[in-house]
Amino acid sequence: MAGPDGHWTADAKCGAGKVAPDALFVEGAAQRDARAVCGGCAVRLLCLADALDSRADFGVWGGMTERERRALRRRRPDVESWYDELLGAQAVPPAAAVAT
8 A cells, every 4th residue: 555655655554644743652652552552554564664674663663662673683684674574464455366
């Protein structure tokens, strides 16, 4: 899914103008509110995959804090592309579904 500019950020719930940009770059208990912004976001997995692939060190991305993302990368050091890992099966339609 990509917005008119061709990037997932155009469809991000946090980019709808109702969330201050700094609201997703908080610490402690405020991260719970920041994570809630991601609930129901249509591009949450794209956001998370992008943050994991680019090794984003700060902020809440795709509903995960920086600590959660670091722990996930430590548990799965073999993953080269989080985009493929999280979205691979969803992004490519099965061969049977492709019209000939």
